Amino acid sequence: xxxxxxxxxxxxxxxxxxxxxxxxxxxxxxxxxxxxxxxxxxxxxxxxxxxxxxxxxxxxxxxxxxxxxxxxxxxxxxxxxxxxxxxxxxxxxxxxxxxxxxxxxxxxxxxxxxxxxxxxxxxxxxxxxxxxxxxxxxxxxxxxxxxxxxxxxxxxxxxxxxxxxxxxxxxxxxxxxxxxxxxxxxxxxxxxxxxxxxxxxxxxxxxxxxxxxxxxxxxxxxxxxxxxxxxxxxxxxxxxxxxxxxxxxxxxxxxxxxxxxxxxxxxxxxxxxxxxxxxxxxxxxxxxxxxx
Numbered sequence: 001x002x003x004x005x006x007x008x009x010x011x012x013x014x015x016x017x018x019x020x021x022x023x024x025x026x027x028x029x030x031x032x033x034x035x036x037x038x039x040x041x042x043x044x045x046x047x048x049x050x051x052x053x054x055x056x057x058x059x060x061x062x063x064x065x066x067x068x069x070x071x072x073x074x075x076x077x078x079x080x081x082x083x084x085x086x087x088x089x090x091x092x093x094x095x096x097x098x099x100x101x102x103x104x105x106x107x108x109x110x111x112x113x114x115x116x117x118x119x120x121x122x123x124x125x126x127x128x129x130x131x132x133x134x135x136x137x138x139x140x141x142x143x144x145x146x147x148x149x150x151x152x153x154x155x156x157x158x159x160x161x162x163x164x165x166x167x168x169x170x171x172x173x174x175x176x177x178x179x180x181x182x183x184x185x186x187x188x189x190x191x192x193x194x195x196x197x198x199x200x201x202x203x204x205x206x207x208x209x210x211x212x213x214x215x216x217x218x219x220x221x222x223x224x225x226x227x228x229x230x231x232x233x234x235x236x237x238x239x240x241x242x243x244x245x246x247x248x249x250x251x252x253x254x255x256x257x258x259x260x261x262x263x264x265x266x267x268x269x270x271x272x273x274x275x276x277x278x279x280x281x282x283x284x285x286x287x288x289x290x291x292x
Contacts, residue, residue, distance in 0.1 A: 017221065023185045024225035024271060025232075027178045028263050032233045034171055035259040041167060045160045049125035050081055052153060056116040056137065059144040070142040071116065079124040079133050084117040113144070127153055179270055186218065186274035194282045201283060211279050218275035219268050226267035230260050 056074075058067055067085070074083050086094075092112055120130070127150050134146045190197075193214075200210050237256075 017189065017217075020185055020189045021221050021225045021228070024182055024222060024267065025228035027181050027185075028226055028229035028267050029232055030174060031178050031266060032229050032259060032263050033236075034174055035262060036233070036237075036256070037167060038171055039255045039259055041164060045164070046122035048156060048160065049122040050119055052120060052125050052156065053148075054118040054120060054130065054133075055147040056118060056143055057145040057147065058114040058116065059142055060113060062114075062142045066142050067114070070140055073140075074116065074118065074137070077133065077136075079120055079129055081119045081121045083119070085114070086117060087114045088112045125153065126157055182270045183274040183277075186271060187278045190214065190275065190278035190282065194285075197279060197282045198285070207280070207283055210283065211276060214275050214279050215272055218271040222267035222269075222271035223264065225271075226264045229263055229267075233260075 071083055071085055074080055120133075124130070124133070130148060130150075130153065134148075137143055138146055197210055201207075
C-alpha cells in the first residue's frame with residue numbers, strides 16, 4: 001500500500017513538472033517571437049527606407065560619357081547606397097512589357113527619357129537630407145529634374161517611429177505578463193511540495209539546503225523549456241523562409257543567436273527567482289497554514 005502511494009505521488013509530481021515545463025516553454029515561445037520582431041525591427045525599418053527611390057531625369061542633350069561620369073559621382077556621395085541608370089530604350093522595353101503592347105510603334109517615337117533610380121542609405125531617407133542632396137546634384141548640367149515624393153517619405157518615417165513605439169510598449173507589457181505567468185506556474189508546482197518543504201524544515205534541514213534541489217530543478221526546467229521554445233522558433237523560421245522567400249532579408253544569424261541565448265537566460269533566471277520566492281514563502285509559513 002505504501003509503495004502504491006509513493007508511486008502515485010511520483011507520477012503526480014512528474015505530471016506537474018511536465019505541465020510546468022510546457023507552460024514555461026509556451027510563454028518563452030511568445031517572448032522569443034517578440035524578441036525576433038524587436039531585433040529585426042531596425043533591419044525592417046532600414047529595408048523600407050532603402051527602397052525609397054529618388055528619380056533623376058537626365059537632360060536629353062547630355063552625352064553618354066557625361067551621364068556615366070555623373071553616375072560615378074553619385075555613387076561616391078555618402079547619402080547614396082546604389083544607383084541604377086535606365087536609358088530611354090530600356091525604359092521603353094520595360095513599359096512595353098508592363099503594358100503588353102508596343103506603344104513606340106503606335107506613337108511613332110519614344111516619349112520616355114533616361115533616368116537614374118537612386119536608392120539612399122537608411123539614415124539619409126528623410127526630406128531634409130534629400131533636399132540637400134537635390135540641391136547639390138541639380139547643379140550638374142546632366143540633370144534635368146529631380147523627382148521624389150516628399151509626403152511619402154514623411155509618412156514612412158512617421159509610421160516607422162509610431163510602430164517602433166507600439167512594439168516597444170507591447171514588448172514591455174508581454175514581458176510583465178510572461179513573468180507573472182511563469183511565476184504563477186512555479187508557485188502552483190511548489191504548492192504541491194509544501195508538505196515536503198515543511199517536513200524537511202521540521203527535521204532540522206537548513207533553508208539553503210531545502211532550497212537547493214528546488215532551484216536546481218527550476219534551472220533544469222527553465223533550460224528544457226527554453227530549448228523547446230527555440231526548437232519551435234527554428235521550425236517556424238524554416239517554414240516561413242520556404243513560404244516567403246523574401247524573408248531572406250532577416251537572415252542575420254548573429255541576431256538569432258542573441259535571441260536564443262536570451263531565451264535560455266530568461267528561462268533559467270525567471271524560474272530560479274520564482275522558485276526561490278515560492279519556497280521561501282512556505283518556509284516562513286506555520287504548519288497549520290499549509291492546510292489553507
